[in-house]
Amino acid sequence: MNIVLKMELDSMGTKKEVRDSFDNVLSQIPWLEIEGDDTSSNVQRLCYKAKYPIREDLLKALNMHDKDITTAAVCVYPARVCDAVRALKAAGCNIPVASVATGFPAGQTHLKTRLEEIRLAVEDGATEIDVVINRSLVLTGQWEALYDEIRQFRKACGEAHLKTILATGELGSLTNVYKASMIAMMAGSDFIKTSTGKETVNATFPVAIVMLRAIRDFFWKTGNKIGFKPAGGIRSAKDALAWLSLIKEELGDEWLKPELFRIGASTLLSDIERQIYHHVTGRYAAYHDLPMS
Structure with missing residues (x-):
């Protein structure tokens, strides 16, 4: 591991934790349902959970019942975008649908x-598109071809936000992660994302630091702020707070939204919950205490 990265990781445990409240954590979690057995009823359940992520009685006990806490987005496969849009419209909320x-x-x-x-998902109502790059272009050093593909993804998205998944666990080196991050941003990505969640290695702190440094470099050079999304292996509230702390340390409070x-x-x-x-x-809680979780 790069010695600078190792020093950063070793120091994280001694730095002040981000003391965000649960509503701040919740507001930054797209509640994902991207399994192969998605059905219309599952998507409806997902959308309900996105609008009401925490039981109302628990929120009242915390005096948070009037804060309108929802998840940041609902993410589905392209064929289920219509179902998600319909369900959220019926629920009377404007949570973004990602595909x-x-x-x-x-x-x-x-x-x-x-x-x-991409075009079909946007036509069906998705306002955020999570694309995956062709990893072989990175592994074979075809950087211009990678840029051209992402530019075409950007054009196909129209006004929808483009989140580019790098699948960093399959890119071979941290140097490749940095280059792929920069190319994705130069090609018009609104977010760069670590992983699909399906790789053997998903979101890790060494990879995240490289991506965040790329975001910072890009901001310094262009003035454009690009979002960051870690995915895969983040299972607990403690994990989420560690990621919030890392973002605060590397990019500052302005990225914590x-x-x-x-x-x-x-x-x-x-x-x-x-x-x-x-x-x-x-x-x-027992599982039956928290329905649909």
Whole structure:
């Protein structure tokens, strides 16, 4: 490991933790449902959970029931975008619908197919698109081709936000992670994201520091703020706070908002709700105590 990265990681445990409240953590979690067995009813359940992520009685006990706490986005497969848009409209809320695309998670379909998948998701109402890059372009040093592909993704998104998944666990080196991060931002990405959550190695602090330094370098050179989204392996409220601390240390408080920071973690919301339940009741919740979690 790079000695500078090692020093940064070793020092994290001694730095002041970010004492964000649970509502700040919740506001930055897109509650994900991207399993292959998605159905219309599952998406409806997901959207309800996105609007009401914590039981109302628990929020009242914390005097947070009037804060309109929701998750940052609902993320689904392209074929379920219509279901999500319909369900959220029926619920009377404006939570963004995000869609994975471009042959998620491998990104190994034809370019025309990947572009059409983006366009269809946007037509169906997705306002955020999570694309995956062709990792082979990174591994073989075809940087211009990678840039050209992401530019085409950007154009296909139209006004929808583009979140580019680098799948860092498959890029071979931290140097490649930095280069891919810079190219994704130069090509028009609104966010760069560590992983699909399907790789053997997902979000890690060494990779995150490299990506965050790239975001900082890009901001210094262009004045443009690009968002960051770690995904995969973030399962507990404690994990989430560690990531919030890292963002604060590397990029500052201005990045600690849903427009510039998200956490992709399917199981994280459940743990946050269980921690709140324990704080309020003094006991740990059984699964039936927290429905749809």
